[in-house]
Amino acid sequence: MPFAFQSIVVVGAGAVGSYYGAMLARAGHRVTLIGRAPHVAAIQQRGLQLHKGGKVESIRLGASTELGAVRDADLVLFCVKSTDTEGVGRDIAPHVRADALLLSLQNGVDNAATLARLVRGTVVPTVVYVATAMPESGAVQHNGRGELVIGPLDAAQANDAALQQRLQAVVALFASADVPVKISPDVMAELWSKLLLNCAYNAISGLAQLPYGVMATVPDVVDLQRAVVREVVAVANADGVKLDLDASLQTMERLAATMPTQHSSTAQDMARGKRSEIDHLNGTVARRGAALGVATPANQALYALVKLVEAGRRSTT
Amino acid sequence: MPFAFQSIVVVGAGAVGSYYGAMLARAGHRVTLIGRAPHVAAIQQRGLQLHKGGKVESIRLGASTELGAVRDADLVLFCVKSTDTEGVGRDIAPHVRADALLLSLQNGVDNAATLARLVRGTVVPTVVYVATAMPESGAVQHNGRGELVIGPLDAAQANDAALQQRLQAVVALFASADVPVKISPDVMAELWSKLLLNCAYNAISGLAQLPYGVMATVPDVVDLQRAVVREVVAVANADGVKLDLDASLQTMERLAATMPTQHSSTAQDMARGKRSEIDHLNGTVARRGAALGVATPANQALYALVKLVEAGRRSTT
Numbered sequence: 001m002p003f004a005f006q007s008i009v010v011v012g013a014g015a016v017g018s019y020y021g022a023m024l025a026r027a028g029h030r031v032t033l034i035g036r037a038p039h040v041a042a043i044q045q046r047g048l049q050l051h052k053g054g055k056v057e058s059i060r061l062g063a064s065t066e067l068g069a070v071r072d073a074d075l076v077l078f079c080v081k082s083t084d085t086e087g088v089g090r091d092i093a094p095h096v097r098a099d100a101l102l103l104s105l106q107n108g109v110d111n112a113a114t115l116a117r118l119v120r121g122t123v124v125p126t127v128v129y130v131a132t133a134m135p136e137s138g139a140v141q142h143n144g145r146g147e148l149v150i151g152p153l154d155a156a157q158a159n160d161a162a163l164q165q166r167l168q169a170v171v172a173l174f175a176s177a178d179v180p181v182k183i184s185p186d187v188m189a190e191l192w193s194k195l196l197l198n199c200a201y202n203a204i205s206g207l208a209q210l211p212y213g214v215m216a217t218v219p220d221v222v223d224l225q226r227a228v229v230r231e232v233v234a235v236a237n238a239d240g241v242k243l244d245l246d247a248s249l250q251t252m253e254r255l256a257a258t259m260p261t262q263h264s265s266t267a268q269d270m271a272r273g274k275r276s277e278i279d280h281l282n283g284t285v286a287r288r289g290a291a292l293g294v295a296t297p298a299n300q301a302l303y304a305l306v307k308l309v310e311a312g313r314r315s316t317t
Numbered sequence: 318m319p320f321a322f323q324s325i326v327v328v329g330a331g332a333v334g335s336y337y338g339a340m341l342a343r344a345g346h347r348v349t350l351i352g353r354a355p356h357v358a359a360i361q362q363r364g365l366q367l368h369k370g371g372k373v374e375s376i377r378l379g380a381s382t383e384l385g386a387v388r389d390a391d392l393v394l395f396c397v398k399s400t401d402t403e404g405v406g407r408d409i410a411p412h413v414r415a416d417a418l419l420l421s422l423q424n425g426v427d428n429a430a431t432l433a434r435l436v437r438g439t440v441v442p443t444v445v446y447v448a449t450a451m452p453e454s455g456a457v458q459h460n461g462r463g464e465l466v467i468g469p470l471d472a473a474q475a476n477d478a479a480l481q482q483r484l485q486a487v488v489a490l491f492a493s494a495d496v497p498v499k500i501s502p503d504v505m506a507e508l509w510s511k512l513l514l515n516c517a518y519n520a521i522s523g524l525a526q527l528p529y530g531v532m533a534t535v536p537d538v539v540d541l542q543r544a545v546v547r548e549v550v551a552v553a554n555a556d557g558v559k560l561d562l563d564a565s566l567q568t569m570e571r572l573a574a575t576m577p578t579q580h581s582s583t584a585q586d587m588a589r590g591k592r593s594e595i596d597h598l599n600g601t602v603a604r605r606g607a608a609l610g611v612a613t614p615a616n617q618a619l620y621a622l623v624k625l626v627e628a629g630r631r632s633t634t
Contacts, residue, residue, distance in 0.1 A: 214632050218625050220617070223621065298614050300537070301615050301619065304535065305622070307538070308521065308532060311535045
């Protein structure tokens with residue numbers, strides 16, 4: 001292997017971060033999770049409990065509540081919610097090594113660029129296809145899939161031969177831990193494709209507090225979702241990211257059939273009174289659309305309504 | 318008076334219908350209210366209790382639960398919710414006299430035309446500016462204003478000299494009961510102006526279950542309301558109804574300041590699990606826009622979301 005990683009730090013050890021940290025640690029790599037106090041305490045006491053394939057394994061790895069623990073890392077898995085990218089990015093910036101590689105394992109299309117503005121290391125967008133959950137502090141549950149897609153953030157990265165070697169090293173690292181990683185020349189298109197689904201489902205499921213299957217029974221709602229997808233594709237294309245409209249519409253409509261009982265993460269956040277990721281979903285589309293001269297009325301409407309619910313909660317609590 | 322009304326029947330004796338019926342009966346006119354059984358029984362026992370200006374008056378008038386009671390009427394005040402126009406219109410049709418005049422005291426811009434398609438009499442659109450409530454069965458409370466605006470439904474009515482005389486008789490009738498009635502050559506523009514406010518406030522207040530004052534604190538929500546108003550004005554103009562955009566936007570934005578604690582009727586319907594009038598608010602704008610080739614994405618989004626909440630209630634109860 002021409003290049004190896006000596007110290008891997010997961011920033012934001014929620015379900016996704018804990019899962020990939022556990023997989024790497026289990027394969028013998030040196031991993032530290034940075035997370036909330038109860039999770040860290042539980043891990044320090046008895047290791048991280050990895051529930052996978054019907055079995056539970058106790059994984060020994062480092063755990064800390066201090067963002068400064070990122071200072072040793074030559075590879076950072078950045079796994080915070082989009083709403084925390086700016087704040088956490090700023091806080092880790094003084095500690096991140098200039099030669100560190102940071103993978104942004106996050107939804108939304110703006111996180112990697114935001115993080116790259118704040119830290120000295122090299123930030124690579126990463127699309128995550130995994131279903132995980134945290135049944136309790138100190139434990140992570142794998143429910144399905146697990147593959148990652150990485151690729152260059154921009155043309156400069158695409159033309160950086162040294163970076164291409166490091167991405168190959170990432171593939172090798174994760175391969176040693178049974179995690180498939182694909183290098184895509186168009187990782188941003190994959191992120192936009194994921195964003196598009198979130199834009200079409202998350203806010204609507206949240207506002208009505210209903211699962212995808214019920215949404216699919218109301219023709220006007222499906223029309224609204226199609227309008228959302230058309231706008232996202234138009235903004236992506238104007239932004240230089242090629243998305244196919246017909247394929248996007250089909251993928252969007254299929255999701256309700258494959259996950260009829262699913263409530264979106266936005267719906268779960270709204271139900272719990274937590275701040276949602278809406279700024280990085282329909283909000284991103286509205287902002288990019290405005291900057292690029294693409295009309296996004298459906299995304300703007302959904303964005304405004306979720307913001308209103310969040311503002312109402314603040315005004316009444 | 319060249320023309321007088323001998324028998325006035327109120328179809329749909331909710332708060333609005335009961336108020337105008339009471340005012341006319343109190344002035345000595347023969348009035349029958351058609352309404353729900355508890356309201357009718359209470360009126361038959363002890364008269365209709367009119368709470369107005371700090372006093373309570375007991376008004377004697379006819380009351381019935383039977384739609385057939387409309388058969389005597391030469392003047393009908395049609396006061397049902399927009400969602401019931403089609404059904405009740407069909408049910409009263411066999412009983413309505415061919416020479417009857419029907420005033421549609423309803424929100425929305427399609428009720429008068431719908432009713433005119435169903436009954437033989439002459440239907441005149443009426444804009445209602447009154448704040449009323451029903452504190453209990455057998456009682457109606459006047460909270461403010463009370464004036465009506467009537468006018469021709471279409472060019473044929475506008476050119477009907479006999480109808481103009483009857484409209485003058487309506488003015489005289491209500492004047493005898495201290496109810497100001499204005500004849501407008503452009504009553505449809507007044508109805509659209511009222512619709513525009515309902516489209517900008519009702520669904521949003523309902524989806525977030527928040528009052529107008531909170532809506533006004535969220536800039537993206539005000540932008541959404543402006544988008545709604547622009548669409549309604551464009552549809553009205555395409556429909557031959559002249560509305561001024563700047564004046565409409567100003568009126569819309571002022572409403573939140575004058576009624577900061579108000580929850581829309583749609584919000585109240587949604588909170589109670591009742592079917593809302595959304596089909597006749599943003600739904601009307603979406604349908605007319607589609608027919609006239611005017612894009613209405615903001616109204617469509619709000620319409621779809623309210624329909625989803627209503628569908629979800631059916632699917633879970």
